[in-house]
Amino acid sequence: MTYQFPEGFWWGSAASGPQTEGTFPGDKKGPSIWDYWYEQEPEKFFDRVGPEKTSQVYKRYKEDIQLMKETGHNTFRTSIQWSRLIPAGTGEVNQEAVAFYHDYFDELIANGIEPFVNLYHFDMPMALQEKGGWLSRETVEAYVVFAKTCFELFGTKVKKWFTHNEPIVPIEGGYLYQFHYPNEINMKHAVQAGFHETLASAKAIKEYHALELGGEIGIILNLTPSYPRDEANPEDVKAAQIADAFFNRSFLDPAVKGTFPEELVTIIKELDMIPEHEAEDLVIIQENTIDLLGINYYQPRRIMAKETPIDHTNGPLPDDYFDNYDKPDKKMNPYRGWEIYEKGIYDILTNTRENYGNIKCYISENGMGVEGEERFVNDEGIIEDDYRIEFVKEHLKYVHQAIQEGTNCVGYHMWTCMDNWSWTNAYKNRYGFISVDLNHDAKRTIKKSGRWYKEVSDNNGF
Numbered sequence: 001m002t003y004q005f006p007e008g009f010w011w012g013s014a015a016s017g018p019q020t021e022g023t024f025p026g027d028k029k030g031p032s033i034w035d036y037w038y039e040q041e042p043e044k045f046f047d048r049v050g051p052e053k054t055s056q057v058y059k060r061y062k063e064d065i066q067l068m069k070e071t072g073h074n075t076f077r078t079s080i081q082w083s084r085l086i087p088a089g090t091g092e093v094n095q096e097a098v099a100f101y102h103d104y105f106d107e108l109i110a111n112g113i114e115p116f117v118n119l120y121h122f123d124m125p126m127a128l129q130e131k132g133g134w135l136s137r138e139t140v141e142a143y144v145v146f147a148k149t150c151f152e153l154f155g156t157k158v159k160k161w162f163t164h165n166e167p168i169v170p171i172e173g174g175y176l177y178q179f180h181y182p183n184e185i186n187m188k189h190a191v192q193a194g195f196h197e198t199l200a201s202a203k204a205i206k207e208y209h210a211l212e213l214g215g216e217i218g219i220i221l222n223l224t225p226s227y228p229r230d231e232a233n234p235e236d237v238k239a240a241q242i243a244d245a246f247f248n249r250s251f252l253d254p255a256v257k258g259t260f261p262e263e264l265v266t267i268i269k270e271l272d273m274i275p276e277h278e279a280e281d282l283v284i285i286q287e288n289t290i291d292l293l294g295i296n297y298y299q300p301r302r303i304m305a306k307e308t309p310i311d312h313t314n315g316p317l318p319d320d321y322f323d324n325y326d327k328p329d330k331k332m333n334p335y336r337g338w339e340i341y342e343k344g345i346y347d348i349l350t351n352t353r354e355n356y357g358n359i360k361c362y363i364s365e366n367g368m369g370v371e372g373e374e375r376f377v378n379d380e381g382i383i384e385d386d387y388r389i390e391f392v393k394e395h396l397k398y399v400h401q402a403i404q405e406g407t408n409c410v411g412y413h414m415w416t417c418m419d420n421w422s423w424t425n426a427y428k429n430r431y432g433f434i435s436v437d438l439n440h441d442a443k444r445t446i447k448k449s450g451r452w453y454k455e456v457s458d459n460n461g462f
């Protein structure tokens with residue numbers, strides 16, 4: 001074994017409620033922003049596949065958990081859909097949902113797979129979005145009630161909790177770059193919504209710790225490293241630092257250190273966009289930081305000093321401070337259009353060790369979405385996804401190196417267990433260790449990578 005991982009390493013994968021469960025008659029799920037947006041503009045979704053037609057995990061989790069076992073999972077992350085548990089966002093708890101999640105988590109535990117549960121994965125209940133979603137303080141309070149309800153219902157069996165998955169993404173998608181509902185371009189709103197997400201997270205952490213359930217709570221962040229075009233050019237370096245403050249440290253600093261990055265605060269003040277808040281909010285954020293950090297990594301961000309003229313059409317934007325740099329000869333995943341840069345994962349892990357107190361962390365997502373994988377099916381009907389094995393291996397080597405150097409990284413989760421619904425990309429790019437055949441009743445088949453992962457997990461290395 002060349003790459004041996006520490007004892008008890010978490011091997012598994014991640015998914016989310018809205019991307020896997022589906023909607024079924026009688027399940028009493030309420031609409032989220034995804035159900036609503038799909039109803040309004042189905043043409044925005046690849047092949048017009050909407051959120052109700054996901055991989056049917058709501059009905060098929062028992063079968064799926066057996067496949068998780070066969071692919072070497074000792075841990076698995078999903079999310080509780082807020083709009084399933086509390087269909088109107090506030091008020092009545094859906095007992096069908098309570099029964100479903102209990103059974104789902106019990107089944108995982110009975111099969112030796114520890115459930116990790118996230119509370120918010122881009123899925124605002126529509127009833128709350130109508131009142132402003134994350135722009136509204138009411139949503140923060142409603143979220144805290146939702147979180148507490150989850151801890152009280154499932155906290156004796158679930159011992160790893162996460163307040164958000166990639167909280168920057170609903171901000172980018174909903175308020176800056178138009179790929180999540182409500183699809184605005186409004187930086188003031190972006191700042192307010194982001195602040196409320198952080199406040200909601202700190203308040204939920206406070207509730208969790210007060211309940212003394214003996215588990216850990218954290219947040220999952222996509223820490224996209226920000227590399228300057230030219231390390232020797234101070235303007236490029238400065239631009240990269242600003243992009244890092246906007247997209248990484250905006251959530252990482254308050255989550256781990258309890259404070260917002262000064263560079264960002266200065267910019268927000270200059271723009272006169274300090275979010276509405278109450279004096280005690282900053283104390284709550286300061287005092288309620290995470291126990292555990294989940295790190296999602298897919299691609300780096302390449303940055304250069306601003307050279308193109310600032311576009312004032314929609315008011316200020318983060319992009320007024322930098323330009324994206326199109327690095328020649330970079331390695332690409334052409335399907336998703338994302339650069340593949342394996343060393344990025346090592347740089348993130350080194351950063352958390354050196355600058356964030358070596359906080360306990362794990363890789364909570366990493367993966368490769370590929371279109372048209374059916375062309376790699378062999379005679380036995382198995383997808384031979386050697387590119388995915390290669391992708392995981394090359395990233396794991398760097399995770400291993402960071403651990404050797406002392407980073408407190410305790411696990412690796414792949415995105416994702418089985419092919420699932422990727423938001424507006426629907427089922428275009430497939431990420432799973434297990435394929436889902438949408439033309440044949442969502443039939444599941446383990447891919448070559450899934451069999452390989454089982455060996456890695458069994459050997460605790462490769």
Ligand code: BGP
Nearest residue numbers: 165166336369415422423425429
């Ligand atoms: C992450 C999300 C996931 C997942 C993944 C793949 O950002 O946490 O929900 O979807 O990215 O990206 P995409 O679905 O956009 O291809």
